[in-house]
Amino acid sequence: MPDKQRQVITNRVAFLETKIPSYAAVLGxxxxxxxxxxxxxxxxxxxxxxxxxxxxxxxxxxxxxxxELYEDLAASLVRIGGGYAVGASLGIIFxxxxxxxxxxxxxxxxxxxxxxxxxxxALLPLxxxxxxxxxxxxxxxxxxxxxxxxxxxxxSGVKNVDPMLIKAAVTFGSNHFNVIRKVILPAxxxxxxxxxxxxxxxxxxxxxxxxxxxxxxxIGSMVLHYGNLMITTKLMVGVLVLxxxxxxxxxxxxxxxxxxxxxx
Amino acid sequence: xTTPKLVIDNVGKVxxxxxxxxxxxxxxxxxxxxxxxxxxxxxxxxxxSTILRVVAGLEEPTTGHVYLDGKEIHGPGPDxxxxxxxxxxxxxxxxxxxxxxxxxxxxxxxKQQDEIAQHYLELIGLSGFDKHYPIQLSGGMKQRVAIARAxxxxxxxxxxxxxxxxxxxxxxxIMQEILLKVWEESKKTILFITHDVxxxxxxxxxxxxxxxxxxxxxKNIKVPLPRPRDYQNKSSEExxxxxxxxxxxxxxxxxxxxxx
Numbered sequence: 001m002p003d004k005q006r007q008v009i010t011n012r013v014a015f016l017e018t019k020i021p022s023y024a025a026v027l028g029x030x031x032x033x034x035x036x037x038x039x040x041x042x043x044x045x046x047x048x049x050x051x052x053x054x055x056x057x058x059x060x061x062x063x064x065x066x067x068e069l070y071e072d073l074a075a076s077l078v079r080i081g082g083g084y085a086v087g088a089s090l091g092i093i094f095x096x097x098x099x100x101x102x103x104x105x106x107x108x109x110x111x112x113x114x115x116x117x118x119x120x121x122a123l124l125p126l127x128x129x130x131x132x133x134x135x136x137x138x139x140x141x142x143x144x145x146x147x148x149x150x151x152x153x154x155x156s157g158v159k160n161v162d163p164m165l166i167k168a169a170v171t172f173g174s175n176h177f178n179v180i181r182k183v184i185l186p187a188x189x190x191x192x193x194x195x196x197x198x199x200x201x202x203x204x205x206x207x208x209x210x211x212x213x214x215x216x217x218x219i220g221s222m223v224l225h226y227g228n229l230m231i232t233t234k235l236m237v238g239v240l241v242l243x244x245x246x247x248x249x250x251x252x253x254x255x256x257x258x259x260x261x262x263x264x
Numbered sequence: 265x266t267t268p269k270l271v272i273d274n275v276g277k278v279x280x281x282x283x284x285x286x287x288x289x290x291x292x293x294x295x296x297x298x299x300x301x302x303x304x305x306x307x308x309x310x311x312x313s314t315i316l317r318v319v320a321g322l323e324e325p326t327t328g329h330v331y332l333d334g335k336e337i338h339g340p341g342p343d344x345x346x347x348x349x350x351x352x353x354x355x356x357x358x359x360x361x362x363x364x365x366x367x368x369x370x371x372x373x374x375k376q377q378d379e380i381a382q383h384y385l386e387l388i389g390l391s392g393f394d395k396h397y398p399i400q401l402s403g404g405m406k407q408r409v410a411i412a413r414a415x416x417x418x419x420x421x422x423x424x425x426x427x428x429x430x431x432x433x434x435x436x437x438i439m440q441e442i443l444l445k446v447w448e449e450s451k452k453t454i455l456f457i458t459h460d461v462x463x464x465x466x467x468x469x470x471x472x473x474x475x476x477x478x479x480x481x482x483k484n485i486k487v488p489l490p491r492p493r494d495y496q497n498k499s500s501e502e503x504x505x506x507x508x509x510x511x512x513x514x515x516x517x518x519x520x521x522x523x524x
Binding site: 162164165167168169170171172173174178182183186187189261262263264 | 320321322340341342344345346348350352354355356357365366369370397398399417
Protein backbone atom coordinates (compact mmCIF):
# COMPACT_ATOMS: atom_id res chain seq x y z
CA MET A 1 0.00 0.00 0.00
CA PRO A 2 2.56 2.64 -0.99
CA ASP A 3 -0.10 5.33 -1.39
CA LYS A 4 -1.22 5.19 2.20
CA GLN A 5 2.30 5.41 3.50
CA ARG A 6 3.17 8.48 1.50
CA GLN A 7 3.53 11.53 3.65
CA VAL A 8 4.00 15.04 2.51
CA ILE A 9 6.80 16.78 4.37
CA THR A 10 6.06 20.46 4.71
CA ASN A 11 8.75 22.95 5.47
CA ARG A 12 7.40 24.72 8.51
CA VAL A 13 9.98 27.47 8.39
CA ALA A 14 9.42 28.26 4.72
CA PHE A 15 8.14 31.71 5.70
CA LEU A 16 11.63 32.55 6.92
CA GLU A 17 13.14 31.72 3.56
CA THR A 18 10.64 33.41 1.25
CA LYS A 19 12.33 35.40 -1.48
CA ILE A 20 11.08 38.98 -1.55
CA PRO A 21 11.18 40.72 -4.95
CA SER A 22 13.06 44.00 -5.05
CA TYR A 23 10.00 46.05 -6.03
CA ALA A 24 8.43 45.35 -2.61
CA ALA A 25 10.26 48.28 -1.00
CA VAL A 26 9.05 50.74 -3.64
CA LEU A 27 5.56 49.26 -3.55
CA GLY A 28 4.79 50.30 0.03
CA UNK A 29 5.81 53.91 -0.48
CA UNK A 30 4.02 54.18 -3.83
CA UNK A 31 0.75 52.82 -2.46
CA UNK A 32 0.94 55.22 0.48
CA UNK A 33 1.58 58.22 -1.78
CA UNK A 34 -1.22 57.27 -4.20
CA UNK A 35 -3.70 56.81 -1.32
CA UNK A 36 -2.61 60.15 0.14
CA UNK A 37 -3.10 61.85 -3.24
CA UNK A 38 -6.56 60.28 -3.72
CA UNK A 39 -7.69 61.28 -0.22
CA UNK A 40 -6.67 64.89 -0.94
CA UNK A 41 -8.09 65.02 -4.47
CA UNK A 42 -11.46 63.74 -3.29
CA UNK A 43 -11.52 66.50 -0.69
CA UNK A 44 -11.87 64.08 2.23
CA UNK A 45 -9.22 66.06 4.12
CA UNK A 46 -8.98 69.81 3.57
CA UNK A 47 -5.64 70.99 2.09
CA UNK A 48 -5.00 73.17 5.12
CA UNK A 49 -4.56 70.04 7.25
CA UNK A 50 -2.90 67.83 4.68
CA UNK A 51 -1.86 69.06 1.22
CA UNK A 52 -1.54 66.54 -1.61
CA UNK A 53 1.93 65.13 -2.40
CA UNK A 54 1.84 66.68 -5.86
CA UNK A 55 1.02 70.07 -4.35
CA UNK A 56 3.97 69.76 -1.97
CA UNK A 57 6.30 68.83 -4.81
CA UNK A 58 5.11 71.73 -6.96
CA UNK A 59 5.52 74.17 -4.08
CA UNK A 60 8.96 72.73 -3.36
CA UNK A 61 10.01 73.17 -6.97
CA UNK A 62 8.80 76.77 -6.97
CA UNK A 63 10.67 77.55 -3.76
CA UNK A 64 13.79 75.95 -5.20
CA UNK A 65 13.57 77.96 -8.45
CA UNK A 66 12.83 81.24 -6.66
CA UNK A 67 15.82 80.67 -4.38
CA GLU A 68 13.71 80.91 -1.24
CA LEU A 69 14.59 77.41 -0.13
CA TYR A 70 18.27 77.86 -0.82
CA GLU A 71 18.92 80.40 1.94
CA ASP A 72 17.23 78.32 4.62
CA LEU A 73 18.85 75.13 3.45
CA ALA A 74 22.31 76.69 3.34
CA ALA A 75 21.93 78.10 6.85
CA SER A 76 20.83 74.69 8.18
CA LEU A 77 23.57 72.81 6.36
CA VAL A 78 26.27 75.08 7.76
CA ARG A 79 24.97 74.60 11.30
CA ILE A 80 24.51 70.86 11.18
CA GLY A 81 27.72 70.29 9.21
CA GLY A 82 29.82 72.45 11.50
CA GLY A 83 28.24 71.26 14.74
CA TYR A 84 28.44 67.63 13.72
CA ALA A 85 32.06 67.89 12.62
CA VAL A 86 33.15 69.58 15.84
CA GLY A 87 31.12 67.26 18.09
CA ALA A 88 32.18 64.09 16.31
CA SER A 89 35.90 64.94 16.25
CA LEU A 90 35.95 65.93 19.91
CA GLY A 91 33.87 62.86 20.77
CA ILE A 92 36.28 60.49 19.04
CA ILE A 93 39.34 62.16 20.57
CA PHE A 94 37.90 62.18 24.09
CA UNK A 95 36.55 58.64 23.72
CA UNK A 96 40.02 57.40 22.78
CA UNK A 97 41.63 59.27 25.69
CA UNK A 98 39.07 57.88 28.16
CA UNK A 99 39.59 54.40 26.76
CA UNK A 100 43.40 54.50 26.91
CA UNK A 101 44.05 56.13 30.24
CA UNK A 102 42.71 54.65 33.44
CA UNK A 103 43.12 57.93 35.29
CA UNK A 104 41.06 59.98 32.86
CA UNK A 105 38.58 57.12 32.74
CA UNK A 106 38.18 57.15 36.53
CA UNK A 107 37.89 60.93 36.77
CA UNK A 108 35.98 61.91 33.63
CA UNK A 109 33.69 58.97 32.88
CA UNK A 110 31.29 59.70 35.79
CA UNK A 111 31.04 63.31 34.55
CA UNK A 112 30.32 62.17 30.99
CA UNK A 113 27.64 59.74 32.14
CA UNK A 114 25.92 62.31 34.35
CA UNK A 115 25.67 64.91 31.58
CA UNK A 116 24.74 62.37 28.89
CA UNK A 117 21.05 61.89 29.87
CA UNK A 118 20.24 65.62 29.90
CA UNK A 119 18.15 66.49 26.82
CA UNK A 120 20.65 68.87 25.26
CA UNK A 121 18.01 71.29 23.98
CA ALA A 122 17.29 72.20 27.63
CA LEU A 123 20.76 73.72 27.75
CA LEU A 124 20.11 76.07 24.80
CA PRO A 125 18.93 79.03 26.92
CA LEU A 126 22.03 78.69 29.07
CA UNK A 127 24.29 78.42 26.05
CA UNK A 128 22.65 81.49 24.49
CA UNK A 129 23.41 83.34 27.72
CA UNK A 130 27.01 82.28 27.48
CA UNK A 131 27.63 82.64 23.77
CA UNK A 132 25.13 85.23 22.60
CA UNK A 133 22.44 84.89 19.95
CA UNK A 134 24.57 84.38 16.84
CA UNK A 135 25.43 81.15 15.07
CA UNK A 136 27.77 79.91 17.82
CA UNK A 137 25.13 78.68 20.31
CA UNK A 138 23.36 76.67 17.57
CA UNK A 139 26.62 75.10 16.49
CA UNK A 140 27.51 74.48 20.12
CA UNK A 141 24.22 72.76 21.00
CA UNK A 142 24.51 70.45 17.98
CA UNK A 143 28.16 69.72 18.77
CA UNK A 144 27.18 68.94 22.36
CA UNK A 145 24.42 66.58 21.28
CA UNK A 146 26.75 64.79 18.87
CA UNK A 147 29.65 64.65 21.31
CA UNK A 148 28.01 62.40 23.90
CA UNK A 149 26.86 59.41 21.84
CA UNK A 150 30.17 59.50 19.97
CA UNK A 151 32.34 59.72 23.08
CA UNK A 152 30.47 56.89 24.82
CA UNK A 153 30.56 54.59 21.82
CA UNK A 154 34.21 55.28 21.09
CA UNK A 155 35.03 54.66 24.73
CA SER A 156 33.26 51.31 24.86
CA GLY A 157 34.75 50.41 21.48
CA VAL A 158 38.24 50.87 22.91
CA LYS A 159 37.34 49.05 26.13
CA ASN A 160 35.90 46.06 24.29
CA VAL A 161 38.86 45.30 22.05
CA ASP A 162 39.62 41.58 22.35
CA PRO A 163 42.65 41.42 24.69
CA MET A 164 43.96 38.44 22.72
CA LEU A 165 44.38 40.68 19.67
CA ILE A 166 46.48 43.04 21.77
CA LYS A 167 48.51 40.15 23.20
CA ALA A 168 49.12 38.83 19.71
CA ALA A 169 50.40 42.24 18.61
CA VAL A 170 52.65 42.43 21.67
CA THR A 171 54.20 39.05 20.83
CA PHE A 172 55.09 40.50 17.44
CA GLY A 173 57.04 43.20 19.23
CA SER A 174 54.49 46.03 18.98
CA ASN A 175 55.15 48.97 21.26
CA HIS A 176 52.39 51.02 22.93
CA PHE A 177 51.99 53.36 20.01
CA ASN A 178 51.69 50.56 17.45
CA VAL A 179 49.20 48.65 19.59
CA ILE A 180 46.99 51.74 19.61
CA ARG A 181 47.44 52.56 15.95
CA LYS A 182 47.34 49.07 14.48
CA VAL A 183 45.01 47.21 16.83
CA ILE A 184 42.87 49.33 19.15
CA LEU A 185 41.94 52.02 16.64
CA PRO A 186 40.82 49.72 13.80
CA ALA A 187 39.16 47.36 16.27
CA UNK A 188 37.02 50.16 17.71
CA UNK A 189 36.03 51.63 14.32
CA UNK A 190 32.74 49.70 14.09
CA UNK A 191 31.67 51.06 17.49
CA UNK A 192 32.78 54.57 16.55
CA UNK A 193 30.54 54.34 13.49
CA UNK A 194 27.64 53.12 15.60
CA UNK A 195 28.08 56.31 17.66
CA UNK A 196 28.33 58.49 14.56
CA UNK A 197 25.09 57.06 13.15
CA UNK A 198 23.29 57.52 16.44
CA UNK A 199 24.55 61.10 16.59
CA UNK A 200 23.28 61.85 13.06
CA UNK A 201 19.68 61.53 14.24
CA UNK A 202 20.37 63.59 17.36
CA UNK A 203 22.02 66.36 15.36
CA UNK A 204 19.02 66.70 13.06
CA UNK A 205 16.65 66.87 15.99
CA UNK A 206 18.73 69.54 17.71
CA UNK A 207 19.11 71.52 14.49
CA UNK A 208 15.36 71.81 14.04
CA UNK A 209 14.66 72.52 17.71
CA UNK A 210 17.36 75.17 17.96
CA UNK A 211 16.19 76.84 14.76
CA UNK A 212 12.59 76.86 15.96
CA UNK A 213 13.60 78.47 19.23
CA UNK A 214 16.18 80.97 18.13
CA UNK A 215 16.77 81.55 14.43
CA UNK A 216 15.60 83.77 11.59
CA UNK A 217 16.75 81.35 8.94
CA UNK A 218 17.01 77.62 8.50
CA ILE A 219 14.62 74.81 7.69
CA GLY A 220 13.43 74.59 11.31
CA SER A 221 12.48 78.25 11.49
CA MET A 222 10.93 78.00 8.02
CA VAL A 223 8.68 75.14 9.14
CA LEU A 224 7.61 77.10 12.20
CA HIS A 225 7.10 80.28 10.19
CA TYR A 226 4.78 78.66 7.63
CA GLY A 227 2.99 76.84 10.42
CA ASN A 228 2.18 80.16 12.03
CA LEU A 229 1.00 81.51 8.69
CA MET A 230 -0.99 78.32 8.10
CA ILE A 231 0.66 77.78 4.73
CA THR A 232 0.69 74.03 5.16
CA THR A 233 2.08 73.22 1.70
CA LYS A 234 5.29 75.16 2.33
CA LEU A 235 5.48 73.74 5.83
CA MET A 236 5.39 70.27 4.32
CA VAL A 237 8.15 71.24 1.89
CA GLY A 238 10.30 71.92 4.96
CA VAL A 239 9.42 68.53 6.44
CA LEU A 240 10.24 66.87 3.11
CA VAL A 241 13.62 68.62 2.98
CA LEU A 242 14.39 67.49 6.54
CA UNK A 243 13.51 63.91 5.70
CA UNK A 244 15.74 64.04 2.61
CA UNK A 245 18.48 65.58 4.72
CA UNK A 246 18.30 62.76 7.24
CA UNK A 247 18.25 60.17 4.49
CA UNK A 248 21.28 61.66 2.76
CA UNK A 249 23.13 61.93 6.06
CA UNK A 250 22.62 58.23 6.76
CA UNK A 251 23.61 57.27 3.24
CA UNK A 252 26.84 59.25 3.45
CA UNK A 253 27.71 57.60 6.77
CA UNK A 254 26.89 54.16 5.38
CA UNK A 255 29.10 54.80 2.39
CA UNK A 256 31.92 55.99 4.62
CA UNK A 257 31.53 52.94 6.86
CA UNK A 258 31.75 50.59 3.90
CA UNK A 259 34.94 52.37 2.82
CA UNK A 260 36.57 52.34 6.24
CA UNK A 261 35.18 49.09 7.69
CA UNK A 262 35.21 46.78 4.68
CA UNK A 263 35.77 43.64 6.76
CA UNK A 264 32.32 43.58 8.37
CA UNK B 265 75.99 17.83 23.36
CA THR B 266 74.95 21.09 21.68
CA THR B 267 73.63 23.95 23.76
CA PRO B 268 69.84 23.81 23.92
CA LYS B 269 67.73 26.35 22.03
CA LEU B 270 65.39 26.97 24.93
CA VAL B 271 66.10 26.50 28.61
CA ILE B 272 63.31 26.55 31.18
CA ASP B 273 65.09 26.81 34.50
CA ASN B 274 63.07 26.33 37.70
CA VAL B 275 60.14 28.30 36.35
CA GLY B 276 57.21 28.47 38.76
CA LYS B 277 54.11 30.61 38.92
CA VAL B 278 52.02 31.47 41.97
CA UNK B 279 48.85 33.51 41.62
CA UNK B 280 47.55 35.56 44.52
CA UNK B 281 43.78 35.38 44.77
CA UNK B 282 41.33 36.54 47.42
CA UNK B 283 41.22 33.06 48.94
CA UNK B 284 45.00 32.81 49.19
CA UNK B 285 47.88 31.77 46.99
CA UNK B 286 47.37 29.29 44.18
CA UNK B 287 50.33 27.50 42.69
CA UNK B 288 49.56 27.27 39.00
CA UNK B 289 52.94 25.90 38.06
CA UNK B 290 55.39 24.19 40.36
CA UNK B 291 59.07 24.76 39.73
CA UNK B 292 59.68 23.27 36.33
CA UNK B 293 62.83 22.73 34.33
CA UNK B 294 63.38 21.33 30.86
CA UNK B 295 65.18 22.13 27.63
CA UNK B 296 64.30 22.16 23.96
CA UNK B 297 66.93 21.49 21.29
CA UNK B 298 67.31 23.41 18.05
CA UNK B 299 64.84 22.12 15.46
CA UNK B 300 63.07 19.91 17.98
CA UNK B 301 59.29 19.52 18.11
CA UNK B 302 58.34 19.30 21.79
CA UNK B 303 54.77 18.75 22.94
CA UNK B 304 53.48 19.40 26.42
CA UNK B 305 50.53 17.18 27.31
CA UNK B 306 48.33 17.79 30.29
CA UNK B 307 44.74 17.88 31.52
CA UNK B 308 42.93 21.19 31.40
CA UNK B 309 43.91 23.66 34.11
CA UNK B 310 47.33 22.14 34.75
CA UNK B 311 49.30 25.27 34.05
CA UNK B 312 50.64 24.14 30.70
CA SER B 313 49.56 27.37 29.06
CA THR B 314 51.32 29.25 31.87
CA ILE B 315 54.65 27.80 30.74
CA LEU B 316 54.01 29.02 27.22
CA ARG B 317 52.93 32.49 28.31
CA VAL B 318 56.06 32.81 30.43
CA VAL B 319 58.23 31.79 27.47
CA ALA B 320 56.30 34.24 25.27
CA GLY B 321 57.03 36.97 27.81
CA LEU B 322 53.35 37.69 28.40
CA GLU B 323 53.68 36.67 32.06
CA GLU B 324 56.46 37.08 34.61
CA PRO B 325 57.36 33.83 36.36
CA THR B 326 57.30 33.93 40.17
CA THR B 327 60.54 31.93 40.28
CA GLY B 328 63.10 30.85 37.75
CA HIS B 329 64.36 32.01 34.38
CA VAL B 330 63.85 31.29 30.70
CA TYR B 331 66.75 31.44 28.27
CA LEU B 332 66.43 31.50 24.49
CA ASP B 333 69.75 30.98 22.69
CA GLY B 334 71.47 31.58 26.02
CA LYS B 335 69.86 35.00 26.55
CA GLU B 336 67.37 35.51 29.34
CA ILE B 337 63.81 36.44 28.40
CA HIS B 338 62.29 39.47 30.11
CA GLY B 339 59.34 40.37 27.90
CA PRO B 340 57.61 39.65 24.64
CA GLY B 341 59.62 39.85 21.44
CA PRO B 342 59.53 38.95 17.78
CA ASP B 343 62.11 36.17 18.32
CA UNK B 344 59.24 34.03 19.62
CA UNK B 345 56.24 33.43 17.34
CA UNK B 346 52.99 32.66 19.10
CA UNK B 347 49.90 30.87 17.81
CA UNK B 348 46.93 31.06 20.19
CA UNK B 349 43.96 28.73 20.56
CA UNK B 350 41.44 31.45 19.81
CA UNK B 351 41.57 33.00 16.37
CA UNK B 352 43.68 36.09 16.77
CA UNK B 353 43.77 37.24 13.17
CA UNK B 354 43.03 40.92 12.73
CA UNK B 355 39.55 41.07 11.18
CA UNK B 356 40.28 44.41 9.48
CA UNK B 357 43.33 43.08 7.64
CA UNK B 358 43.30 40.79 4.63
CA UNK B 359 44.97 37.39 4.83
CA UNK B 360 48.12 38.81 3.27
CA UNK B 361 48.17 41.88 5.53
CA UNK B 362 47.74 39.59 8.53
CA UNK B 363 50.73 37.50 7.46
CA UNK B 364 52.90 40.60 7.00
CA UNK B 365 51.78 42.21 10.29
CA UNK B 366 55.06 41.47 12.07
CA UNK B 367 57.16 42.30 9.02
CA UNK B 368 55.46 45.67 8.74
CA UNK B 369 56.35 46.41 12.37
CA UNK B 370 59.96 45.54 11.64
CA UNK B 371 59.94 47.89 8.64
CA UNK B 372 60.67 45.22 6.03
CA UNK B 373 60.35 46.74 2.51
CA UNK B 374 56.96 46.18 0.84
CA LYS B 375 58.35 44.18 -2.05
CA GLN B 376 60.10 41.75 0.27
CA GLN B 377 56.91 41.50 2.39
CA ASP B 378 54.99 40.45 -0.72
CA GLU B 379 57.50 37.72 -1.51
CA ILE B 380 57.52 36.37 2.04
CA ALA B 381 53.71 36.43 2.21
CA GLN B 382 53.49 34.60 -1.11
CA HIS B 383 55.92 31.94 0.10
CA TYR B 384 53.98 31.24 3.28
CA LEU B 385 50.59 31.36 1.55
CA GLU B 386 51.86 28.58 -0.70
CA LEU B 387 53.30 26.67 2.24
CA ILE B 388 49.96 26.61 4.07
CA GLY B 389 48.06 25.90 0.85
CA LEU B 390 46.13 29.16 0.73
CA SER B 391 47.55 30.89 -2.34
CA GLY B 392 44.76 32.84 -3.98
CA PHE B 393 43.27 33.76 -0.60
CA ASP B 394 45.59 36.72 -0.04
CA LYS B 395 42.84 39.34 -0.49
CA HIS B 396 40.25 37.55 1.65
CA TYR B 397 39.25 38.84 5.04
CA PRO B 398 39.38 36.44 8.03
CA ILE B 399 35.58 36.45 8.29
CA GLN B 400 35.49 34.68 4.91
CA LEU B 401 37.70 31.81 6.13
CA SER B 402 36.91 28.58 8.00
CA GLY B 403 38.42 27.90 11.41
CA GLY B 404 41.13 25.65 10.00
CA MET B 405 42.09 28.24 7.38
CA LYS B 406 42.29 30.96 10.03
CA GLN B 407 44.71 28.91 12.12
CA ARG B 408 46.80 28.18 9.05
CA VAL B 409 47.05 31.91 8.43
CA ALA B 410 47.96 32.43 12.10
CA ILE B 411 50.77 29.88 11.70
CA ALA B 412 51.95 31.61 8.53
CA ARG B 413 51.82 34.97 10.31
CA ALA B 414 53.99 33.65 13.13
CA UNK B 415 56.47 31.97 10.75
CA UNK B 416 56.72 34.93 8.38
CA UNK B 417 58.25 36.92 11.21
CA UNK B 418 61.10 34.35 11.24
CA UNK B 419 61.06 33.65 14.98
CA UNK B 420 63.71 31.50 16.65
CA UNK B 421 60.99 29.34 18.15
CA UNK B 422 57.29 28.78 17.48
CA UNK B 423 55.05 28.64 20.56
CA UNK B 424 51.68 27.00 19.99
CA UNK B 425 48.98 27.07 22.67
CA UNK B 426 46.44 24.38 21.73
CA UNK B 427 46.14 25.89 18.27
CA UNK B 428 43.82 23.16 16.97
CA UNK B 429 41.72 22.87 20.13
CA UNK B 430 38.73 24.66 18.66
CA UNK B 431 38.67 22.67 15.42
CA UNK B 432 36.61 19.59 14.61
CA UNK B 433 38.38 16.21 14.63
CA UNK B 434 38.74 15.87 10.85
CA UNK B 435 40.07 19.37 10.35
CA UNK B 436 42.41 18.91 13.29
CA UNK B 437 43.91 15.75 11.78
CA ILE B 438 44.56 17.56 8.51
CA MET B 439 46.00 20.59 10.30
CA GLN B 440 48.43 18.32 12.15
CA GLU B 441 49.72 16.96 8.86
CA ILE B 442 50.01 20.45 7.40
CA LEU B 443 51.91 21.59 10.49
CA LEU B 444 54.35 18.67 10.21
CA LYS B 445 54.95 19.53 6.56
CA VAL B 446 55.55 23.17 7.46
CA TRP B 447 57.86 22.16 10.29
CA GLU B 448 59.90 19.85 8.07
CA GLU B 449 60.36 22.61 5.51
CA SER B 450 61.04 25.47 7.90
CA LYS B 451 63.19 23.48 10.40
CA LYS B 452 61.77 25.61 13.23
CA THR B 453 61.94 24.71 16.88
CA ILE B 454 58.38 24.21 18.13
CA LEU B 455 56.92 24.09 21.63
CA PHE B 456 53.36 22.82 21.34
CA ILE B 457 50.76 22.65 24.11
CA THR B 458 47.87 20.19 23.87
CA HIS B 459 45.48 18.09 25.91
CA ASP B 460 45.01 15.66 23.04
CA VAL B 461 47.07 12.49 23.56
CA UNK B 462 47.11 11.49 19.89
CA UNK B 463 48.14 14.98 18.84
CA UNK B 464 51.05 15.03 21.27
CA UNK B 465 52.43 11.74 19.93
CA UNK B 466 51.81 12.39 16.24
CA UNK B 467 53.51 15.76 16.26
CA UNK B 468 56.23 15.50 18.89
CA UNK B 469 59.80 14.29 19.03
CA UNK B 470 59.50 14.45 22.77
CA UNK B 471 56.47 14.67 25.05
CA UNK B 472 56.33 16.21 28.52
CA UNK B 473 53.35 14.94 30.50
CA UNK B 474 52.10 17.32 33.16
CA UNK B 475 50.28 16.72 36.43
CA UNK B 476 47.11 18.53 37.43
CA UNK B 477 47.17 21.26 40.09
CA UNK B 478 49.78 22.21 40.90
CA UNK B 479 51.21 21.83 37.41
CA UNK B 480 54.39 19.81 37.40
CA UNK B 481 56.27 17.74 34.85
CA UNK B 482 55.45 14.11 35.45
CA LYS B 483 57.27 12.30 32.71
CA ASN B 484 59.31 12.89 29.58
CA ILE B 485 58.79 10.43 26.74
CA LYS B 486 60.75 10.29 23.50
CA VAL B 487 58.50 9.39 20.58
CA PRO B 488 60.01 6.42 18.73
CA LEU B 489 58.08 7.02 15.50
CA PRO B 490 60.09 7.65 12.30
CA ARG B 491 59.95 10.89 10.33
CA PRO B 492 58.34 12.00 8.09
CA ARG B 493 55.03 10.91 9.54
CA ASP B 494 51.60 10.73 8.01
CA TYR B 495 48.17 9.71 9.25
CA GLN B 496 48.95 6.00 8.79
CA ASN B 497 51.43 6.24 11.66
CA LYS B 498 48.46 6.78 13.93
CA SER B 499 47.48 3.13 13.63
CA SER B 500 50.98 1.64 14.03
CA GLU B 501 51.70 -0.61 16.99
CA GLU B 502 54.24 1.70 18.63
CA UNK B 503 51.79 4.57 18.33
CA UNK B 504 48.96 2.67 19.96
CA UNK B 505 51.18 1.36 22.75
CA UNK B 506 52.39 4.87 23.53
CA UNK B 507 48.87 6.20 23.32
CA UNK B 508 47.68 3.69 25.91
CA UNK B 509 50.55 4.56 28.23
CA UNK B 510 49.84 8.29 27.96
CA UNK B 511 46.09 7.85 28.29
CA UNK B 512 46.64 6.11 31.61
CA UNK B 513 48.98 8.84 32.83
CA UNK B 514 46.56 11.57 31.81
CA UNK B 515 43.56 9.73 33.19
CA UNK B 516 45.11 9.61 36.64
CA UNK B 517 45.65 13.34 36.50
CA UNK B 518 42.23 14.15 35.11
CA UNK B 519 40.62 12.09 37.87
CA UNK B 520 42.61 14.04 40.44
CA UNK B 521 41.37 17.27 38.93
CA UNK B 522 37.77 16.10 39.01
CA UNK B 523 37.91 14.74 42.56
CA UNK B 524 39.93 17.16 44.62
